């Protein structure tokens with residue numbers, strides 16, 4: 001029986017592990033963080049991600065936790081509405097809820113926390129045979145998966161010339177426990193934009209009790225240091241004249257828990273694997289924040305790769321399966337990448353004019 005070692009316990013690593021375990025493979029996930037580490041704020045679950053969860057039989061679980069988003073409203077910061085449109089199969093969901101639902105499908109013995117990847121050990125043919133962790137633990141395996149996110153060390157070791165670059169778009173994301181505001185939003189995702197461009201606020205419910213909101217801006221326009229007071233005063237300075245619900249958000253947010261998110265770009269990789277090591281999720285591709293595809297593409301990758309193992313004979317070489325996985329996923333990933341770059345450029349460059357509006361977001 002082949003043994004797979006997955007490095008990274010995010011949505012990509014967990015969804016792949018679930019699929020591989022179902023077909024009887026031995027799977028071990030190694031995650032650098034502690035089990036109860038802050039698991040992030042919230043994510044958008046798009047129809048493609050929801051479809052994967054449905055195929056995995058987890059749609060009912062996610063529906064218990066997530067908030068359906070039935071309408072999208074965009075408006076200018078002075079309150080003038082741009083558009084309002086219905087949406088379906090779109091959800092706001094806390095990252096911790098997504099991970100919890102995926103982890104339930106695995107057992108405690110499958111996931112090892114506080115194991116930070118250090119390097120691989122290789123045989124004389126260049127195949128990895130074991131992973132060395134920074135805590136001294138060494139784990140042998142037959143093949144290996146880098147699911148270690150945007151700043152993937154495994155990507156760096158496989159493709160040292162393909163480095164991520166910082167974009168000018170920065171986000172400040174905040175979560176507010178506010179059942180009243182969540183109810184008031186009435187399953188609506190509201191995006192408020194500055195007519196002069198390069199500044200936008202998104203707000204959406206991500207559970208019946210919580211809402212998440214984010215301020216996206218061009219960081220070349222604005223200079224500030226990270227820190228609760230700086231973030232708070234910066235946002236008040238930027239947004240205090242903006243229309244509802246932005247005004248209420250400024251009053252209700254505990255900025256000490258806000259997250260400053262620097263966004264990145266990565267050119268397409270020439271492959272998602274080398275020998276018996278493959279990349280999935282953000283480790284394999286990095287999309288602009290406007291696509292909201294991080295979680296969704298990660299789920300698609302995990303499901304796709306597990307499905308390839310399920311439908312090939314045990315004699316099929318792992319490198320062959322990894323090639324098929326690249327062929328199946330690369331075109332979609334390139335589309336998300338290009339689309340995200342387009343949306344990012346619109347966000348950074350467009351001077352919004354009433355009557356000829358392009359709203360820079362994926363939906």
Ligand SMILES: Cc1cc2nc3c(=O)[nH]c(=O)nc-3n(C[C@H](O)[C@H](O)[C@H](O)COP(=O)(O)OP(=O)(O)OC[C@H]3O[C@@H](n4cnc5c(N)ncnc54)[C@H](O)[C@@H]3O)c2cc1C
Nearest residue numbers: 008010011012032040041042116117148149281282294295
């Ligand atoms: C802590 C955290 C909070 C986040 N919060 C948000 C959010 O609020 N909103 C949003 O839109 N996106 C957020 N993201 C990003 C989002 O989760 C991903 O874009 C998306 O889910 C793709 O999933 P992934 O599994 O490919 O990557 P990730 O979700 O980034 O998972 C990668 C995992 O690999 C682990 N890892 C990294 N390096 C190593 C190493 N050397 N050894 C072992 N393990 C390693 C990380 O700890 C992480 O658990 C967050 C990511 C993280 C890690």
